[in-house]
Amino acid sequence: KKITTLPGDGIGPEIVESGKAVLQVIADLYGHQFEFQEGLIGGAAIDATGVPLPDETIERCQSSDACLLGAVGGPKWDQQPPHLRPEKGLLAIRQALNLYANLRPVQALDALIEESTLKPEVVSGVDVLIVRELTGGIYFGEPRERRTIDGEEGVVDTLVYKKSEIERLLHRAFQFAEIRGKHVTSVDKANVLESSRMWRECANEVATHYPSVTLEHMLVDNAAMQLIRQPKQFDVLVTENLFGDILSDEASMITGSLGMLPSASLNGTAFGLYEPVHGSAPDIAGLNQANPLATIASTAMLLRYSFGLLEEADCIEQAINQVLLKGYRTADLTNANAISTEEMTKAVIKEIK
Amino acid sequence: KKITTLPGDGIGPEIVESGKAVLQVIADLYGHQFEFQEGLIGGAAIDATGVPLPDETIERCQSSDACLLGAVGGPKWDQQPPHLRPEKGLLAIRQALNLYANLRPVQALDALIEESTLKPEVVSGVDVLIVRELTGGIYFGEPRERRTIDGEEGVVDTLVYKKSEIERLLHRAFQFAEIRGKHVTSVDKANVLESSRMWRECANEVATHYPSVTLEHMLVDNAAMQLIRQPKQFDVLVTENLFGDILSDEASMITGSLGMLPSASLNGTAFGLYEPVHGSAPDIAGLNQANPLATIASTAMLLRYSFGLLEEADCIEQAINQVLLKGYRTADLTNANAISTEEMTKAVIKEIK
Ligand SMILES: CC(C)[C@H](C(=O)O)[C@@H](O)C(=O)O
Numbered sequence: 240k241k242i243t244t245l246p247g248d249g250i251g252p253e254i255v256e257s258g259k260a261v262l263q264v265i266a267d268l269y270g271h272q273f274e275f276q277e278g279l280i281g282g283a284a285i286d287a288t289g290v291p292l293p294d295e296t297i298e299r300c301q302s303s304d305a306c307l308l309g310a311v312g313g314p315k316w317d318q319q320p321p322h323l324r325p326e327k328g329l330l331a332i333r334q335a336l337n338l339y340a341n342l343r344p345v346q347a348l349d350a351l352i353e354e355s356t357l358k359p360e361v362v363s364g365v366d367v368l369i370v371r372e373l374t375g376g377i378y379f380g381e382p383r384e385r386r387t388i389d390g391e392e393g394v395v396d397t398l399v400y401k402k403s404e405i406e407r408l409l410h411r412a413f414q415f416a417e418i419r420g421k422h423v424t425s426v427d428k429a430n431v432l433e434s435s436r437m438w439r440e441c442a443n444e445v446a447t448h449y450p451s452v453t454l455e456h457m458l459v460d461n462a463a464m465q466l467i468r469q470p471k472q473f474d475v476l477v478t479e480n481l482f483g484d485i486l487s488d489e490a491s492m493i494t495g496s497l498g499m500l501p502s503a504s505l506n507g508t509a510f511g512l513y514e515p516v517h518g519s520a521p522d523i524a525g526l527n528q529a530n531p532l533a534t535i536a537s538t539a540m541l542l543r544y545s546f547g548l549l550e551e552a553d554c555i556e557q558a559i560n561q562v563l564l565k566g567y568r569t570a571d572l573t574n575a576n577a578i579s580t581e582e583m584t585k586a587v588i589k590e591i592k
Numbered sequence: 593k594k595i596t597t598l599p600g601d602g603i604g605p606e607i608v609e610s611g612k613a614v615l616q617v618i619a620d621l622y623g624h625q626f627e628f629q630e631g632l633i634g635g636a637a638i639d640a641t642g643v644p645l646p647d648e649t650i651e652r653c654q655s656s657d658a659c660l661l662g663a664v665g666g667p668k669w670d671q672q673p674p675h676l677r678p679e680k681g682l683l684a685i686r687q688a689l690n691l692y693a694n695l696r697p698v699q700a701l702d703a704l705i706e707e708s709t710l711k712p713e714v715v716s717g718v719d720v721l722i723v724r725e726l727t728g729g730i731y732f733g734e735p736r737e738r739r740t741i742d743g744e745e746g747v748v749d750t751l752v753y754k755k756s757e758i759e760r761l762l763h764r765a766f767q768f769a770e771i772r773g774k775h776v777t778s779v780d781k782a783n784v785l786e787s788s789r790m791w792r793e794c795a796n797e798v799a800t801h802y803p804s805v806t807l808e809h810m811l812v813d814n815a816a817m818q819l820i821r822q823p824k825q826f827d828v829l830v831t832e833n834l835f836g837d838i839l840s841d842e843a844s845m846i847t848g849s850l851g852m853l854p855s856a857s858l859n860g861t862a863f864g865l866y867e868p869v870h871g872s873a874p875d876i877a878g879l880n881q882a883n884p885l886a887t888i889a890s891t892a893m894l895l896r897y898s899f900g901l902l903e904e905a906d907c908i909e910q911a912i913n914q915v916l917l918k919g920y921r922t923a924d925l926t927n928a929n930a931i932s933t934e935e936m937t938k939a940v941i942k943e944i945k
């Protein structure tokens with residue numbers, strides 16, 4: 240199996256190194272062969288090639304079975320014009336590889352329950368899978384431009400969806416719900432947006448194919464509230480690109496730390512791109528302080544969704560739980576006795592073994 | 593001074609009655625004359641006239657100095673076509689009266705600190721003013737339609753802003769910041785949306801007119817997180833229509849109850865429309881159980897912003913605080929010994945006197 244790593248910027252290289260190390264240990268233990276190759280993306284790609292996503296990177300990803308991405312962006316490239324910004328590499332790779340289904344699981348880990356700003360009884364037991372549409376909507380719609388309106392300067396962005404784009408994503412959500420809590424909350428703004436009304440129609444239609452799953456519609460403003468009020472009510476939360484961006488970052492606060500959250504971006508095949516939800520944290524880049532657990536958890540998702548290696552995935556996730564229960568903490572999770580990125584990685588590897 | 597009340601649907605009539613009673617007491621105590629007239633909106637207007645916002649209602653509002661609105665909507669009208677839904681009345685009145693600046697203050701009340709699902713130390717002392725653009729953006733942009741895309745069914749919504757619409761709203765936000773904590777957080781999605789990039793430029797430009805106020809830009813996904821992580825970092829949060837809708841409902845959870853939150857919708861003049869942030873709660877309509885405090889707090893905003901009666905406004909807000917400190921609670925805030933809408937209204941009036 241071929242894995243392309245895309246370290247990117249900031250702490251990206253360090254945490255991807257941790258992920259690779261864990262994957263290598265799994266390969267050795269379980270007798271698999273993982274072949275690694277590396278690709279450029281984000282600021283690192285801009286510095287080396289002038290663009291945030293070189294064609295060569297796309298080709299490498301396409302010729303592999305899965306990708307592991309670190310993070311992109313940093314102050315160094317903040318003055319670049321929009322189409323030459325590191326984030327553009329992220330948006331472009333989603334489109335180029337048709338990664339339309341973004342999975343962001345949010346689970347409360349008992350060992351970290353006190354980290355959350357929410358009360359323990361609200362957080363404990365939360366297990367939400369956010370399924371976010373990732374290649375459509377207002378992120379990519381045209382026109383997106385400055386324009387003269389009524390004789391003065393104005394601006395336009397466009398939210399566009401084809402029915403098939405909405406449906407394929409909803410099918411994924413219902414399929415995940417079938418093997419989870421059998422409940423889908425579809426989030427939209429159907430009292431205002433025409434696209435949300437189509438979304439709601441599609442959800443109702445797709446739901447008929449999954450009789451064991453219950454479907455609930457929720458307005459996005461209410462969802463933003465309910466995630467804080469009673470997060471345990473959610474099983475699978477499915478929504479369009481921008482709503483998913485906002486709600487998944489909000490939901491990350493349930494766990495108390497963005498440093499723990501993995502993600503998967505899937506197309507219709509087994510191929511997927513896996514990355515931590517957090518950013519490139521340029522302030523601690525290269526200092527061996529970053530929390531590698533979100534990236535390590537992403538490797539578990541990689542094994543599960545792209546390679547079908549369920550036991551191996553479980554093994555990694557249990558190891559993460561164990562090191563946390565044993566009290567190991569990186570600097571983002573503690574004020575005292577923080578361990579380094581490398582030490583945390585080693586602790587996880589020791590648990591795996 | 594003329595006030596048009598728009599009771600609307602569900603609990604709307606009951607809570608507007610409470611608001612009127614409080615305004616009447618203030619008039620008597622301080623020697624003012626308030627003249628009340630009533631208008632139809634929402635489902636009530638649909639039932640009576642066939643449309644959610646009759647022209648007559650607009651005219652009544654235009655001929656008055658301020659409006660007090662209850663709430664609109666309910667299951668009875670859920671099957672109506674989009675342009676004949678109660679919410680359409682709300683959207684239409686915002687446009688008809690050019691109410692572009694929506695103010696949603698979120699304050700942690702010590703008496704209710706335990707109501708929040710957030711930890712007391714996170715919530716205590718929070719005092720955020722959300723300033724939301726209310727008459728533009730994707731709520732009103734054209735085209736908004738079903739459309740054939742690549743030979744299949746598709747849908748489009750459009751986010752449109754004129755520079756002047758963004759600027760006038762930002763000026764309001766900075767003006768409020770000047771008399772508050774002198775900090776503006778401008779929320780956008782400038783790494784994706786062209787409209788957000790224009791928003792950011794406008795914010796930078798407008799900021800130069802308010803040298804005593806500091807300006808910070810924050811991406812909307814991060815803002816959704818920071819409101820939970822550290823709400824005390826915000827003073828004035830200013831943003832476009834849809835982001836404001838989502839973030840203000842999320843922020844309401846800081847106070848623990850939507851039942852407490854007032855709002856003001858202003859145009860460039862002293863005129864304003866005031867309403868509770870919560871909805872029409874059809875399940876408890878007519879039962880004398882609704883919490884009238886958000887509506888009563890809205891009358892305080894009315895007195896402050898439309899009539900310039902600062903002392904009277906403070907008096908109402910202090911009375912609300914006092915009844916809560918004395919332990920009075922409606923059913924949304926307690927499981928035992930709940931008092932009725934009327935009893936709560938009387939308790940506030942007693943404090944005012
Ligand atoms: C960097 C940005 C363009 C991106 C997004 O908005 O999708 C990020 O916030 C994310 O959620 O992966």
Ligand SMILES: CC(C)[C@H](C(=O)O)[C@@H](O)C(=O)O
Nearest residue numbers: 430431460679680682683837
């Ligand atoms: C009812 C709905 C159209 C409205 C909005 O989205 O503006 C409501 O959520 C609000 O915030 O006042």
